Amino acid sequence: MFSDLKQWFGSGKPWVWLNAGAVSISIVMVAALLILIGIRGLGHFWAKPIMEADYLEPDGSISRLVGEIHEREVVPREQIQDPTLELPEGTDTVARLLVKTGNRDTVGLDFRWALEARLQQMRYPEKLMAIERYEWGNFYGYLKEVRQDGTLVASGDEAWQALQPLIERAGELRAQIKKIEQDDIGAINYQIEKLRLAERRLELDGVAAGSREHQAIAEERQVLQNRYQGYQARLRELYQQIGRDSLTGVVMDGQEVDMPLSVVVRAYRPNEMGLFDKIGFYIAKLWEFVSDDPREANTEGGIFPAIFGTVMMVILMSIFVTPFGVIAAVYLREYARQGPLTRVIRIAVNNLAGVPSIVYGVFGLGFFVYFLGGNIDQLFFPEALPAPTYGTGGLFWASLTLAILTLPVVIVATEEGLSRIPSSIREGSLALGATKAETLWRTVLPMSSPAMMTGLILAVARAAGEVAPLMLVGVVKLAPSLPLDSNAPFLHLDRKFMHLGFHIYDVGFQSPNVEAARPLVYATALLLVLVIVMLNLAAIAIRNHLREKYRALEQ
């Protein structure tokens, strides 16, 4: 046995196995990471059952605990500072549960650690209700009654039936309010601001007050003001309507809570939901996540503005990076004389891909934002000064910064594509009398287009996931308006925007209520990973396809 072991070691086999182990560990790490994000991200939308239990407090009294169980962990006894806890003989570990108790308005905290050993009679009553709200987080408890204009409509079991249509009504009213506040009044505000700037411009140009131009502006402003008054009146009416209904709930300590239906997003009873109900609920939540605005300091609701901002930025970046990257690659490969200088340039371009992204951010902030942006403001937007227009971070500068960051990726990929095209094809084209430009345009570039695609996809994947430089050049945690809207000129390149990656950083690390925000961060991370993995898989597929194609050509 021993000699066998010695011989086995002598053969070097164990080392091969260790090497194999390194590969396995790496693969397990990737898989574990993806699975972790997947489970936590997707699990967030599933309706969790609400537990109710009696909790034996350390002082001997018994209280009621209601909430969703979020986590369970086992720790050594010694780490629990709880002298009165009685454990059966021989156990040295304690399990504790992280319970989301919600009701931040009555309790103060919406999460609580509870020792499993102190929980008695855990049960899942069907009548327990969860309410998602626009403020104060979730509500957990029993529905007692529903009121309309202060008069009782229904109580007890009927209240639940009566509640749903009223919530729907409130939801419709809220949609109307939102439309007026954001779209209509937003547009008026935008125009009034433009008028203010126009007026300031006139002042700067030395047009005397009271002139025709000034009067025109004043008239226009009056019209807008009148329209604004009209909307205000309508809003007041809507607010009155939405405040009509209210409900009374009973929380875990028996306290009764009144809440107007205007703050309710949805109410549901997870414990009585069947599988199909849960699936329906899941889809609704998922849809809300990708299509809605965030609420409660980004810890609840959707991430639509972040998705939109990311997409806009990536599209703009692609528009900047593709032509320049391709031209540089074509120049380097097709026109420049191949020599030491092009070699140096090639190495330099290649290495720029390895320069830390934060350096690009610093460059973007200093050169684009402060230098170029500052000068643009002086020249074209003096009326807005000292408030900067382009002299502060925004969508345009962010896209441009990322375009420079990803330029090496596109150049390298395109060059590789160009170098893979057999020279016989170029020579054939030239021999048939085509000029060099025609050869390039008609044969070489179309043939290398998959390589350019690969480069672009890789660039997009990198840009979508890059956060550090964006933090310096225009990403914000909450943008008041999207960079694309119905106000001319529709695309507002100077606006700040939200970004998926920054959203993860901000909500996960800067949020006052990290525990509540965590599931949402996982979901956001999952979305980002999915986008990037898909982009990369596409790039890999295109690249493989390309290799096959040219292998066939060369033969």
Next chain:
Amino acid sequence: MMRAMTTVSSPSSHNSLTGSAATPRNRWRMLKDRLARRGVAVGGIGVIIAIVLIFFYLLYVVFPLFVPASSEKIASYPLPGTGETMVLDIEEQSGMAVRYTSEGQAIFFATRDGGIKETLSLVPEGRRITSQARAIAGSPLLGLGLDDGRVVIARHGFKVGYAEDTEVLTRTLTPTIDYPYGKEPLELLPQGAPVAHLSMRDSEDQLLLAAVTGNGQVVLGRFTKQTSFLSEEITLERDLVVIDGLDISPDYLLLGTDLRRLYVASRDGTLLHYDINGTPRQLERLQLLGRGEQLSSLRMLVGGISLLAGSTTGKVVQWFPVRDEHNNHHLTRVREFALAGQPITAIASEERRKGFLVGDEQGRVGLYHSTAERKLLVEQVADTPIVQITNAPRSDTFMVEDSAGRLHFWRVHNEHPEISWSALWGKVHYEGYSEPAHIWQSSSASNDFEPKFSLTPLAFGTLKAAFYAMLIAVPLAILGAIFTAYFMAPRMRKAVKPTIEIMEALPTVILGFLAGLWLAPVLETHMPGVFAMLLVLPLGILAFAYAWHRLPRGLRNRVPDGWEAALLIPVVIALVWLSFEVSLPLERALFDGDMRAWLHNELGISYDQRNSMVVGLAMGFAVIPTIFSIAEDAIFSVPRHLTFGSLALGATPWQTMMRVVILTASPGIFSAIMIGVGRAVGETMIVLMATGNTPVMDFSIFQGMRTLSANIAVEMPESEVASTHYRVLFLAALVLFIFTFFFNTLAELVRQRLRRKYSSL
């Protein structure tokens, strides 16, 4: 370069068209061809220049940090007004200055030509000013000691207005004087002796004055402020203390800003340090200067902590109180500056920086910065000894009075005196610290804050993070690459390579988020298990391999060679699970149930939840694919005939691997590691999220760090454009740029050489 390229490519295009007739269509085609060539060349070169611009722009922003200070004379004119100058002060934008005379007048004059704008009388009829003091350096709040033992507290100001009579706005200045504690002088010295060597400090609730009487006593006047509720008028309640029995002649008096310290110094350099919190108590007695030197000037640096002692031999010595282990403060000699060997006659501190101006007996003026230990400038300003020196609040001009009664007004260009090689990289003894240290602390709310711009802790943190990341990444990536490139079955390799490539593409913000919010707590609760894993994983894999080896051949042959890694995946999962399972029992058995507490109590190691271990794992994860791909590439492309030859000569696959393949591919592996280092050094989001971002100099694996890149991400948005802080952050970016560029270039050159070597083999 353009010319070269044209000559090369023109024959081909001409050849194709020479025979054909120059029809309009062909001419158009030729034109298009030329346009395309020009366009592509311009575009291509433009893009390349744009890329190069990054480097030059960073350099352009950083450059002013290292530009030496310069100055030029603006004007020189006789003293406006009469009498001896007590105080000189320049207004914010250097348009106007004020001169307080011994005759009790404040003479406001234009700095450009000395033309008097206004003269205001400050003191009661017939009194003279014998002594003056400022509340803090540069403050317009002055104490003016009179010859009858009383003190006037006055404050001058320059009201800024804009005259709109012409097309352009012109700035107008109206001098003002006000008396925050009433126009009536405060009684300080008994018996109406002239106030000498006045010193003053002003705080929220009290005004502290100190002066010397005619017979060498020091009188300390503590005026407690009382604000009446109704009129918001301030009344002062006086409390006098006399310090007598001094055995030195009190030639200089200075009060500390904390209102707890009094320094009394004599011309021979002896200094007495008093604690005046309560009954005055002498703390220490020391010699400010060396043998044979006399004290010729004593001033405080802005902030009121450091003393600047000017000597008759042309030296300025900086002292400040340093706390010892018993919490007692001792004045400590920190550093010294030399001018030109002539007695120092005047010292003036800058108002917003730790810089100061020094004038000497031969009319020379020197400009220094204390923290950076820099002598920035020496100018011959006058021909006679300098008696007064002052600088503008922005430190962009200064004014000097010489003993011949002339004022000299100079402009200074001195934007970034705080930066020197020693301030950036060396240990610096900062005010309030007990010893020289490397500290990064760039900003604070207060104006007289001493910025600490040491890049050393940041560079240290960067390297530390990279080190721990490489500790995880290098073994896994290189071993994995060896197996994948050389032993793995081609079909499996086809699946593994894209997996690793996707791993490379994972956004680092996600890794950082998982590291900070998921991994850090997991590591904290399962620490013993994590350390057990280091042992369990390799041993477990070996044990499994041996067991596999002992399996009957028939069973073994079901799995072909090259699939070991797939076989090991469940094993690895099981081993990790096992490690976590033994974590709790281990913690109970070895560490009394709480490893964190054990580390702290037994070894004195403090544990940060977001520490180097977390960063190492997360960043290791990010770097593995980079190293893996390049190393795998290098190993895979080792020419086959080398390995075949070795195998044919009877070497085992492992021997072939170690002695032939690795040796040949080692430059490629080296460059893979270099590129990995480059990536780890520049990574921002992971360190930002997975560490506490405290700039400490501690190599402990249980402590966090702050890296250059994370520091930029944190501080850049708040830093003021073109300030020293802004430029230092650019310098940090430039350092990162050069560092990674250097490592990448090195790696690239090595790889290119390797490729040439392979092709020649």
